[in-house]
Each structure stands twice: as structure tokens, then as C-alpha cells.
Amino acid sequence: MPWHVAETAAGGVVAVALSIAALAAHGSDRDTGAVAAPPTVVIEATRLAFPEPGEFLVEGRAIPAPVRDVEIPAFAIMTHQVGLADYGRCVAAGRCMAADTQARAAAADVPVTGVSYFDALAYAAWLGEATGATWRLPSALEAAAAAGERFSAETFSDAADDPKNPAVAWIRRYREQAASVRAPEPAARPFGSYGVNSLGVADFGGNVWEWTSTCYVRVGFEADRVTERSRTENCRVHVLEGRHRAIMSDFVRDGRSGGCAVGTPPDNLGFRLVQEPDRPGLVGRILGRIAAVLDR
Amino acid sequence: MFTRRQALMGVAAAGLLAALPPMTAMAGEIDLSALPRERIALVAPPFVHAHEQVSTTGPRIIEYTMTIVEKTVVIDDEGTTLQGMTFDGSIPGPMMVVHQGDYVELTLVNPETNSLPHNIDFHAATGGLGGGALTLINPGEETTLRFKATRSGTFVYHCAPEGAMIPWHVVSGMSGTIMVLPRDGLKDETGRPLRYDKVFYVGENDFYVPRDEEGNFKSYESPGDSYADTLPVMRGLIPTHVVFNGAKGSLTGDNAMTSKVGETVLIVHSQANRDTRPHLIGGHGDYVWEEGKFDNPPMKDLETWFIRGGSAGAALYTFLQPGIYAYVNHNLIEAVELGATAHFVVEGEWNDDLMKQVAAPGPIPVN
């Protein structure tokens, strides 16, 4: 069930571990796995002024996310979003649920859409087994780094709203939302339709919003907007990055069911994965033993 | 498939009806020449043409013209289209406002560019199938009907050509409302006058758009092309769209209705085909004429009111708190998934006495 995110996430982790174990147990003939690893782009270590995803309150009123200056170590991320055909192999292997995509099954060159956070986890686990590498969702911070100049985060506006009248802020944001309405683009478009950013990452900010591993948080600040008074994390809800930031329940597959602070809801939900550096040999050997035991 | 030939047969039948002697000639000779006439231009919903709430004159003849427009309309934010049939180009058709005892004189025009015969049935009118028997016109024709507004209230009007054409024309958009006000205006249950600062007309429609094998909505070139596929969807009785003002989202965002704290709004809600249950989220119906008929005392303080399919009702409310109000069909599946949601943007001073957030959301305290 969607609510049991912790269990499901744990299940995903176990699956990855077992896949590596299986790989180790079967020796070097499967070093490259049954499936070719998708192309990745290395995002060099960088610093980013990053608005933390979530909801931030001062005395009960929403304020813009505080922007932190963050360092991000280098990482490798898929050049393209996971494709419909790629995802189809996981479905064929019985490890992924068929996507609620609008695209025809025959369309091999489009990103998969109509997938939930759970679907992304399942795919990452299967891809790990199939390629012999470790794949995971990027954090929102990594997604922002990979998005480069296309990162937009939240379009949350702040104003000297009347603290005695919450409706002033409600009406102001409602009007901003109305002004930012754009025509939906529900149809999946071929890879490259939205071009490549300066880092070589394709199609970020197009009509597919990308799941991240970052949970939703609600943070209460003191009046100084710096000192945290309270913090609640909800990991049944995750952040998606794209044309604007979205926050969705993990089981949601249709972006149009809402979830944006401002603007038209996401047209489509998809994802791309980060490839972890190779595991140290020792871990592989230990996992190999476990797998060998499990095999009996 | 609804062929051109069948369409023409429809036209032939219309010709037969039109050949009957006009009933107006059979009526007793009424001399209305002494009555003043006023010609009123209709405006597209949710707005309503200017009118007196309390009449300062005796009965008059109110002249309207409506042109029937068949056209492709977009009914949701995904670009789904309907082969729409409209009174005066809008779904719903424009709202007319007259006073009890007035005569309504409507000229109905069916331009040559249309493909189907149409007519109009006023639930406010007496006899002649509400006028439907006297107004069936082919493309390229026009007709003028006069009826006396004998009863006060909000009443649906709709197209009702014949047989299977009737529901099809109605669920293609051909309905609207006339409000017949008592000459001395609206009153509460004790007879004290009630007034409104603004009136909005919210027409609700159920649409039945066919899908292709992949589940995507189909689009058509003309009403006739869409008929054969639409009929089985209609017979299933489950609409694909339930919308206000002709399209999902047409009364939200930039097109949201507006008001102010302290302002009294009359919301007229019609549904020509199917039951519905309006609800103002965060507000109430101070005075509600569920059946829309002003000779009955209004109900008070309602949370949700019931509009019978084939009728129009009216709700009077004075906004007490600023904010964004959703006005919905409180079958919330129809409101959220199928489109029956409108918004009011209401400005003014917040009243802490009515509502206050005592503690903002935060972690549950541990002792």
C-alpha cells in the first residue's frame, strides 16, 4: 500500500543489495549486466544557492523557502529520463507495474510517464540487477545541480501580507496562479524535444516532472526566519523537480491531480536516476557470500 | 452514423410542423399595443443583463433576440472538444430577467450556417410545449414567440426538437434560464424585502464525449458526425464531464466570480438534464429557493441545496469573510474529477470572531 513507504523503500534497498549479491555470485561474465547501462552525465562537484523544498512558516504564515549555500559532491546522472521502452523491460521482467502512460507502447523514443515514486524505486532496483551497477533517485539538491541553468524551484512570492487577514495572501497567490496558467502539454514527446542544458542533461524542464528522493518538510521558524522552532518530515510525500517544483504523494502517477504551490500542475510524472560509484570490493564479496547462501 | 440524409429528413419533419396553422392566430385577440416595449441585449453567463429588482412600471413587453450557434467548443483543460449547440453562442444560454406579468417576446434565429433544426421550450411559459411547438426552425429561418410570464421564479429553457434529438441537443449545450421576479422583488419568509448587490448565473452541464479504443476523447467535424458515437455514451447515463458555464475551469482563475465582505450575491443555478447539489465551501445559503419559485418562502441557512434536473434554483448569500471560496456540485467526484467547480474571490476584512487559527500546524508536542 502507498502509505507504507518505509517498508517499500526498505524493500527497494533489499532488492538492490540482493542484485549486487547475485552479480557477485555469478562472477565476471555479468560484469556489464544483461542490460546496457544507460548513458550518464557527470555533474562536477559544485556549490548551489538552494531553496529547500517544503513549507516554511512564521507564526502560521507561509514564507519563501530559506536559501542555503550547499556543496554537492560530483555524481553521475542519466542523460535522458528513463524511457518508455527501458521501463517496459522492467515490466516484462515482472519487476515494475505497467505505467499509466498516454504514449503508445510502440513509441520507443519517449520518456516513461504515468509513474509514481514507488514505480521509480522498483525500476531503480531492477536496473541495478540488470546492469550490475547501483541506481537511485537523485535528491532534490542533485536534481537542481543537474538541471543547471534550468532549475526554477518554487515560484513562491512573498509580500507584506496583512498578518491579521490570512485571506490577503490567499487571494494574492490565487491571482498569481491564475496569471501563470499555461496550456497543458500532456502528450509525451521524443527524447531531445526540450534540448540539452549546459551540463549535457537532456529535456529537464520539459513536460515531464522528475521524482526525487527528497521528502516533504514543514518547518516553523521564529520571527527571525532563521531559527527553527519545529520541523516535521513527511516521507509519504516526495519532491519533484521540473519546470517548477511539485510535491506529490508517493502513489500518485498523474501529475494533473495537483500538488503545485503555484502554476498549472505537472503534465507528466517521470524520473531519471543517479548511478552510484562502484561498491568497494569487500562489500561485494560479503554480499556475494550472502547471495550464495540464499541460492541454496 | 448520422448522415446528411437523415439530417435532411429532420428538416422535412420540421417543415411539416411549421406548416400547421400558427396557434397565435387561434388565440383570443389580445391588444397589447398599449403596453410599453423594451428591447434588452443579452449578456453571456455568468453575468446577467441589468434589471430592476423591484419593478417601477406596470407590465411590459420585453424583447430579446437569440441566435443559435452550432460550434466546436473546448470543454476541459486538455483540449477535449464537443460539437456544441448553443443559444446565442454561450453554454449555458444567456439568462433573461423579467417581472411577473411581463410578456417575453423572443426572436429565435437559426442561421444558414447551422446544420440542424432547433426550437425553444420555456419552462416559464404555458402551453405549446413551452413554446417548442411554435418555434422549430430550420437553418436559414427565424421565428418570434411571445409568452406571458405568469409565475415568478427561475425557470430553465432548452431546445426540444423531437424524439432522440431532445436529450442530445440539451447535452450539447442548448439550455439556459429565465428569472421572473415578483414585481415587488424578492422577499423572506415573513414578506420583508430581500435585495442583492450582484447576481451570477451558474449553468451546469453534463457532457457525454465518446472515446477511441485507447481511451482518448474523440473529436468530430460536425454535430451530425458525433451523434452515433455520442448516443451510447448518453444511454450509459455517466457523464464524461460535469461542468459550470460550459467548460471545466471556466469560472476559476482569471474568470473567478468576485465579491466583497458585506456584499449580498444571488446565485442562480440551472441544470436542464440532471440533478445537482450546489454548495459554497466556507459559506452558506442564507435564503434559498431550491425549486427556484419565489412564491414559496425561501429556506434558510442551508449548507447544500438540491437542484432537480430540469430546473433552476436561486440562493442568496451575504459574504462575511474574505478569501477564496469554491462553489461546487457537492458530489465531489463530479466537482473535482469531472469539472463542476467554480471560485469566488472575496475581498475584505477578516473576522477573527468567526474563525481564527489558534495554533499553526506543527509537530505534536511531547510531554
Ligand SMILES: [Cu+2]
Ligand atoms: Cu437544438
